[in-house]
Amino acid sequence: MSEPQRRLLMQLRIEGQASRSRLGQLMGTNGATMTRMTQSLLALDLIEEGANSDNSVRGRPTVPLAVSARGGWAIGATAQPGWLELVLVDFRGRPLVHDITPFDSPDPRAFAHAVETRLQALAARHGFMRGRFLGLGVAVPGYALPGETGRRAVVDWLSGWSDIPLGDFLSDALGMPVWIENDASAAGLAEFYQEGIIGRYRSILTLFLGHGIGGGLIAERDLFLGEHGNSGEVGRLFPGHLDRPSGIDLLRILREAGEAIDSLAGIEGLLETRAPLIAAWIERVVGQLELAILSGIVWLDPGAIVISGALPLPILRRIAEGLETAGRNRDSKYRAPLPRIHATAIGSKAVVIGAAMIPIHAVTATGG
Incomplete structure (x- = not known):
């Protein structure tokens, strides 16, 4: 596809749905050009027309466009x-x-x-x-x-x-x-395309806490991989022979406490019985990740940070809340905008x- 067609598709993903006139304003394109572009994308079944829900408007109704699932x-x-x-x-x-x-x-x-x-x-x-x-x-x-x-x-x-x-x-x-x-x-990439993220932010940082720890960066709505393809290798900040903010590390701690657990899926069933131990681990992890988060903020100025991973969602939410609180306390007199820290909604499926x-x-x- 042409560059303008790609831009139109991305704009519809951002907006959810939009009229031709709205798309023309957002893209700085005149009506005739927008009509030609939308006609070609409609013919390819990459976009579709929705129903006009505003019956109060006189004259020709405004028909919203959206990305087609059939594309x-x-x-x-x-x-x-x-x-x-x-x-x-x-x-x-x-x-x-x-x-x-x-x-x-x-x-x-x-x-x-x-x-x-x-x-x-x-x-x-x-x-x-x-x-x-x-x-x-x-x-x-x-x-x-x-x-x-x-x-x-x-x-x-x-x-x-x-x-x-x-x-x-x-x-x-x-x-x-x-x-x-x-x-x-x-x-x-998955976290960026989630509703409530793609429509609000152009750039996000994601920390993924699974068996190990890694990061993903979206910059200006594209996946940023770096010069050598290794942007987001956050795990290098936490050597394997030391305590790490990773799922394997939490499994080790639970085993040392006497739990016969061999996969991250088993942690969910221990959230209540091992609540104090898990809370202490979360507190330590928040402290470890705080500097990694701060480094990402000062270098990249993302719109949001997403804490994702294969750990149970309640743990990821508590880590995100802890990092949000730590960031507010650290920057209480800092007047520049700071990114929101979100917890994933899709967890290990990300x-x-x-x-x-x-x-x-x-x-x-x-x-x-």
């Missing part, structure tokens, strides 16, 4: 310890299917086979049309290595994924367009939803 669909995939997670989203970015299946192999060929098998089953069950398919986004827990081949250093339990051109490999194996992105960056949003974002983002 296409995309898949997000990620491998977790013990399972494969998939999400299918429509062109509006709404999750249609969330699928989890057992998976435990470090071999990328096994991953490709598992994805293909599940997609065939889901397509048969839900009737998705291949012609509307935009691509597959894969979220990977690892950082980019030097060079232009898409190679990454990946966690040990996915050792077969390390230092290979993973995107090309999976694209060839699956016969479809594939995007590869760091899991925390993918989570940042990674796989963000992976699915990568192909959608590639169609919408200007210059993408």
Whole structure:
């Protein structure tokens, strides 16, 4: 698509819905040009007309436009310890299917086979049309290595994924367009597209607290990856041999207290029985993350910060509240605007939803 068409799509994602005249004002485009653009996007089924709800206006009614859910669909995939997670989203970015299946192999060929098998089953069950398919986004827990081949250093339990051109490999194996992105960056993209975020902020920082800790940055409504593709490698601030603000760290503390727990999913059931221990951990984590948050604020001046992750939502909310309070106390006499700190609404699904949003974002983002 042309750059103006991408801008129009992004503006509709921001606004939710808008009239042609409103879009023309926002984009600085005259009526004739706007009519031509909207006609072409309507013909492609990328946008749609809504019903005019204002019956009090005389003359020609104003018909709102919105992004069409039928414009296409995309898949997000990620491998977790013990399972494969998939999400299918429509062109509006709404999750249609969330699928989890057992998976435990470090071999990328096994991953490709598992994805293909599940997609065939889901397509048969839900009737998705291949012609509307935009691509597959894969979220990977690892950082980019030097060079232009898409190679990454990946966690040990996915050792077969390390230092290979993973995107090309999976694209060839699956016969479809594939995007590869760091899991925390993918989570940042998902959080940005949430209602109440994309319409209010141009730039956000996301901290994702899962097994480890990572960050994602949206700058001027696009995913910012940095010079080497490793923007948001927050985990480097917290060496692995020390206490870290991560899910693995909380699991260790709970085990040392006598709990037989081996996954983040089990923490939810201990929120009441281990409340004092978890509260102490949250207090420590807020103190650790405060400097990381402050550094992001002074360097990047984001509109908002989102605390996301695979930890239970009550824990993430309390961390966000603690950081919000710490920021107010630190900057009580600072008069410049400060970002709001939000807790995620989608939690652990942020990674796989963000992976699915990568192909959608590639169609919408200007210059993408």
